[in-house]
Amino acid sequence: MKRIGIMTTGGDCSGLNTVIQRVVTGAMRRGWTVIGILDGTDGLCASPARFVEFTYDTLPIETARLAGSWLHNGHAGALNYETAAATGRLNEFNRRVRKSLQELKLDALILVGGNGSLSLAWENREIYSDLSLVCIPKTIDMDVPLTDSTIGFDTAVQQVVNFCDQLILTARSHHRFFVVQTMGRDCGNLALKAGVAFGADVILIPEIKFDIDELVYHIQEQPRDYGIILVSEGIRIRGHSGRPADIISRKLTAAGVVNRTAFPEHIQRAGDTVASDRILAVKMADAALNAIENNETFVMTRVHDGECDTIGLAEFFAAGEITSDPKIPNMHTSNAYVSPDDPLLAVAYNMGIYMGTEE
Numbered sequence: 001m002k003r004i005g006i007m008t009t010g011g012d013c014s015g016l017n018t019v020i021q022r023v024v025t026g027a028m029r030r031g032w033t034v035i036g037i038l039d040g041t042d043g044l045c046a047s048p049a050r051f052v053e054f055t056y057d058t059l060p061i062e063t064a065r066l067a068g069s070w071l072h073n074g075h076a077g078a079l080n081y082e083t084a085a086a087t088g089r090l091n092e093f094n095r096r097v098r099k100s101l102q103e104l105k106l107d108a109l110i111l112v113g114g115n116g117s118l119s120l121a122w123e124n125r126e127i128y129s130d131l132s133l134v135c136i137p138k139t140i141d142m143d144v145p146l147t148d149s150t151i152g153f154d155t156a157v158q159q160v161v162n163f164c165d166q167l168i169l170t171a172r173s174h175h176r177f178f179v180v181q182t183m184g185r186d187c188g189n190l191a192l193k194a195g196v197a198f199g200a201d202v203i204l205i206p207e208i209k210f211d212i213d214e215l216v217y218h219i220q221e222q223p224r225d226y227g228i229i230l231v232s233e234g235i236r237i238r239g240h241s242g243r244p245a246d247i248i249s250r251k252l253t254a255a256g257v258v259n260r261t262a263f264p265e266h267i268q269r270a271g272d273t274v275a276s277d278r279i280l281a282v283k284m285a286d287a288a289l290n291a292i293e294n295n296e297t298f299v300m301t302r303v304h305d306g307e308c309d310t311i312g313l314a315e316f317f318a319a320g321e322i323t324s325d326p327k328i329p330n331m332h333t334s335n336a337y338v339s340p341d342d343p344l345l346a347v348a349y350n351m352g353i354y355m356g357t358e359e
């Protein structure tokens, strides 16, 4: 009989509720108790900690497909690493989290988070030293090292494709282009996959340098007078500040290309969870429970060569590109980016999609 906790941290995405629901199902089948911590670390910092004890119908199967997190991911004033660092309360924060975990008498904690949360968990690992910590990677950015899939990514790709599917109809009516800006803080995976799936004329991602005049020329040379230019929010354009889609739109307008901008924004984190994300969520929930059963700790679930297993958080940290956290002193994040060997890049180039300078 084990008593386990689960919490969702960082930005939400579709698929979180499927993970939670399946963790509860699998754990209860084993006779375990599952505690859901509310608002991530903020719930742990409260005294007493804010949590719910799950029963089979707390999060029923019919709501598991819905986006968002039933457990919440934190509010504006929430106490997390960032806000604790900003207010000089990091030590107090660490102490409170560890104390709550002890008071809750948890054997294990499943942390469903992105690369930021996983990095912070590893860098502050003494907080979790009284229990088994098993992480499940989720993000629409696909910037977590060592895993081929993250929960929420496929649904986000579908959301961007749906958005472009709608825009292209009005684009054709008015003989104009749309410059669509996707999320993906520093990583271009979402724009790349969605752009190829939709059939964008241009895909710009932070990993590939591009020339704005080449881009304009490429659009002027298109056989159609309407289409989609997909721009990842993380691209930088030398000499300009502001939203990349706005900058590109102005350049196109100046060159006589009729266009509008469009921003799907947080709709990318919404949408009913697509089947592939649900399968991933179930596999990762199962792998996490197996890891707890085997007394593993400081591991994350991952997909590698089509198989779902666990790998040490230390390896996740060693494999990624390490950057300093701009908001938390002495903390680092392990990041993944679009690989120059990604076969989808060659496909995109072969299809005549402008992506910048071909290496």
Ligand code: F6P
Pocket (backbone or CB within 6 Å): 011, 114, 139, 140, 141, 183, 184, 185, 233, 269
């Ligand atoms: O990391 C996930 C993400 O959705 C990024 O793609 C985006 O830059 C950011 O979070 C948006 O965060 P917020 O919800 O705080 O606006």
